[in-house]
Every structure is written in C-alpha cells, then in structure tokens.
Amino acid sequence: MPTNDVPRDSDLSEERNTLFDYTDTIFADEDLLEIGHLPAPERIVGRDEHMQKVADALNPAIFGSAPSHLFVFGKTGTGKTLISRSVTEMLQTEADREGVTVQYAFIDCGEKNTEASVVKRVAQSLNDPERTEFTVPERGLATGDYYERLWTVLDTCTDVAIVILDEIDMLEDDEVLRKLSRASENRRIDSARIGVIGISNKIDYPDQMSERVKSSFSRDELVFPPYDANQLGEILENRRDAFHDGVLTDDAIPLAAALAAQEHGDARKAIDILRNAGRIAKRVDEETVTEDHIRQAKEKTEVDRLAELIDGSPLQAKVLLYALTKLTTNNDGVEFTSREIYHAYTRTAAAIDLDALSERRTRELLQEQDFLNVIDSTKESRGRGEGVTGKHRLLESPDIVLEVLLRDDRLEPLEE
Ligand SMILES: Nc1ncnc2c1ncn2[C@@H]1O[C@H](COP(=O)(O)OP(=O)(O)OP(=O)(O)O)[C@@H](O)[C@H]1O
Ligand SMILES: [Mg+2]
Numbered sequence: 001m002p003t004n005d006v007p008r009d010s011d012l013s014e015e016r017n018t019l020f021d022y023t024d025t026i027f028a029d030e031d032l033l034e035i036g037h038l039p040a041p042e043r044i045v046g047r048d049e050h051m052q053k054v055a056d057a058l059n060p061a062i063f064g065s066a067p068s069h070l071f072v073f074g075k076t077g078t079g080k081t082l083i084s085r086s087v088t089e090m091l092q093t094e095a096d097r098e099g100v101t102v103q104y105a106f107i108d109c110g111e112k113n114t115e116a117s118v119v120k121r122v123a124q125s126l127n128d129p130e131r132t133e134f135t136v137p138e139r140g141l142a143t144g145d146y147y148e149r150l151w152t153v154l155d156t157c158t159d160v161a162i163v164i165l166d167e168i169d170m171l172e173d174d175e176v177l178r179k180l181s182r183a184s185e186n187r188r189i190d191s192a193r194i195g196v197i198g199i200s201n202k203i204d205y206p207d208q209m210s211e212r213v214k215s216s217f218s219r220d221e222l223v224f225p226p227y228d229a230n231q232l233g234e235i236l237e238n239r240r241d242a243f244h245d246g247v248l249t250d251d252a253i254p255l256a257a258a259l260a261a262q263e264h265g266d267a268r269k270a271i272d273i274l275r276n277a278g279r280i281a282k283r284v285d286e287e288t289v290t291e292d293h294i295r296q297a298k299e300k301t302e303v304d305r306l307a308e309l310i311d312g313s314p315l316q317a318k319v320l321l322y323a324l325t326k327l328t329t330n331n332d333g334v335e336f337t338s339r340e341i342y343h344a345y346t347r348t349a350a351a352i353d354l355d356a357l358s359e360r361r362t363r364e365l366l367q368e369q370d371f372l373n374v375i376d377s378t379k380e381s382r383g384r385g386e387g388v389t390g391k392h393r394l395l396e397s398p399d400i401v402l403e404v405l406l407r408d409d410r411l412e413p414l415e416e
Helices: 048-063 080-097 115-126 143-157 175-182 211-216 229-237 252-261 267-283 291-310 315-330 338-351 359-371 398-405
Strands: 070-074 102-108 160-166 193-200 220-224 375-381 388-394
Touching (some): 048 080, 048 220, 080 160, 115 143, 115 175, 229 267, 291 398, 315 359, 315 388, 338 359, 359 375
Parallel strands (some): 102 160, 160 193
16 A cells, blocks of 8 residues: 655656646736636726615615615626625625624525525525524525524624625526515514625516516616727726736737627626637747737637537527528528528428427527527517517627537538
8 A cells, every 4th residue: 555655756856747837928817807806996997886876775784774675787798796796895894894794695596596595595605603503504404494594694693684696587486585575574584684686687587577576576776788898998908917018919908898899898708808818829829919819719709608508408499590590691681580490490400300399399499599698589560460470680690609509410410
C-alpha cells in the first residue's frame, strides 16, 4: 500500500506541470465577466430610476415594517436579476445600521418550480440552526411541514425577509405567493415581515397566474427597457479591467456593444460576447482581442444560447423548427402560418422516415417553442367565426438555428 511518506516524483521537482498554463496574457480577472458576478454599484449603468423604485418598495424594511411586494419585468439581459439582488443587499446593509435584521432568499424558479421545493429552499437559506435548533431536511417532510419550519425560521432568525423569485413564470404552482403574502395577516408569523420580488421576462405573467392568487397578491410592477448601444458600451467599459492593459483593441468594446444591441439591447449578450472573444484570442495565442475575435464570439454566443434552448428538445420539435428554418431561408417572408409550417414539416419528417404528428399537435408544439424563446408567435383573427391563425417567425438568424439543429445526427441527413 502506498503511504504518504513515499516521495513522488512531482514532489522532488520544482518544475510545474506542463499540462497547465501559469500565465494568462489576456485576462487579468475573468470573473468580472461571469454573468452571476455582482458589480459594485458605481459600475451599474443607466438604472438609477429603477433602483430607486425597487428601493422605494423595500424601504419600510429599514424600520422593520412590511415592504411592498414587487414584480420586475423585462427582456433577457436588461438587468432584472442584478438590480433586484443589488438593491436588496444595499437594504440589508442600511437596515443593519438601524438595528434591523434583513435576510434574503434568492430562488431560481427554473430549478425549483414546485410549491414544496420553493418553501423548502426559502426555509433552508434563511435558517440559522443555532437559533432554531433544527435543520430543514432535503426530503421527508410534507409541504405543510416545510411551511411550519419556515414560519418558525422567520420569527426566530430575522426581522424582515426578502424572497426573490427569479424566473417566476416557471413556477408550476403560484400558491406559494399567496401563502407568503398572507402569512402575517393569518398569524402564521408573529414579528417577522416578508417582501416578495418576482422577476420575469414575460410581461403577461400576471395573466397566467391563478385567479385566487392574482386577486390576493397586491404588488408594485416595474418594467426594465432594453439598453441602447451606448449604455452597453459603458457597461463593458466598466469591466475593462477584466483584461490586462492594452489587450482590448480600440474597436473591441464598441463592436461588441453594437452587435449586442442588434436584437434588443441585451447586457447578458454583450458580456458573453466580450468574454468569449477573450477566450478565442487566448486559444489562438494572440495578445490582443480584435474585431475579428468579437465577430466570432458573437456567433459562438448565439449558438451556445440556442443550443441551451434546443438541444434537449424532442426530435419532433426539432424537425418542426427545421421546417420553419427552411421556409425562412427559401422565402422572402419571415412569418409563416401554422399550416405552412405543417406542410414543410411533413415533407421533412418523410425525408428522415419519421412518423408525422397531427397538425393539431404541431400547433401545440409551436406554442411550446414560443415558450422557449426560439420563435415568436402571434395570433391573428381570420374574421368572424373563422377562428384564429397562428403566425410564427424565428428569433435568430436561420444559419445559426440550422447549425445547432444539424448537430443532431438524426437530422444530419437533411443537409445535402
Ligand atoms: N445596468 C447594468 N450595469 C452593469 N451591468 C449590467 C447592467 N445590467 C445588466 N448587467 C449585467 O449583464 C448581465 C445580465 O444581467 P441580468 O442577469 O441582471 O439580466 P436579466 O434581466 O436578469 O436577464 P434574464 O432575463 O436573461 O435573466 C449580468 O452579468 C449583469 O451584471
Ligand atoms: Mg435574470
């Protein structure tokens, strides 16, 4: 048996393992470009008004009173998550100065989408076992018991709790909103107060809420507009120190900002492009990040994002998307009816020996794709008594969608 005191070769040599790189000539601090990185307040661009409104809603917490609940809407990359987290952290500091304890729980409802998993997660993140003398177990409790623990946690560990429900539209069950908002009134909790911030990129989310919750959950609402290219440029400038001096060529940031502003001003995309460009430059051993790297990075960023949305979809959904992509490439128009897509789909399905679904089922699938933000669907009335026709258009360029789709071997035979 080997023992620890047998010296190994590597211990004897001062030399570093050549599998790894020990200097990074491109990045000085790549973490500044991580999406989850929370920039310092002075690096936040163009959101003074929105930060003020979030602060107004949370303000009562400074006195230990109940904050207003808040819904934050806006397209992807408009700073919803960032602003909600940062203002909540500022509140925490200010409340602390006033002798009031504020704790917050950040829940990604894309991951925790059932009532039980949300309550459990909130209780786990706020619980201090030394004070409550219990833990919140991963499994084994009924939903009602998780609530019981949560109420105890709240009264024992904090004065005010802010519960941030990110991607709230992914919740399977919105009952948790009602219970949290009624906890105090229903005497579930005694001294603690709760404020909920719900975040979504679906502005019509309230329409999809259950009637019971919609009517009982009163809240302020806030919409975040997309950034313009100048603001995106400034956001990137404020993270220039992610790179070593002189690495970014003059055009790099303005170009990344302009490309990210093309669809709608999306800061997530701008930052992803800049980080990917740095990685590309590093991989090809260049000392600077050029315009060319930025363009390649834009393509990679779009492919990655789409792959995340599409890769896990069933084959039938991919074939349907393929049909829409082909229609888009081969025609002048950009919008197609469900019927047109269905015809193209049956031809594609036949070409790869796949049994075609019914037209009705494909219409349902098109709605699901819409949900995934890959296509945009609108409904148009055909006139009185004629029902509605769905029209659909791709949100990304067909080349990129095709590139991602054809990574699936089962679709590969389609490209001659
Ligand atoms: N105003 C801003 N100033 C500086 N950085 C910003 C700003 N807005 C967004 N960012 C950065 O852009 C990235 C995306 O922002 P954020 O995650 O807040 O977007 P989001 O609106 O929550 O998007 P999604 O709907 O896709 O979750 C983050 O890295 C964030 O730090
Ligand atoms: Mg977000």
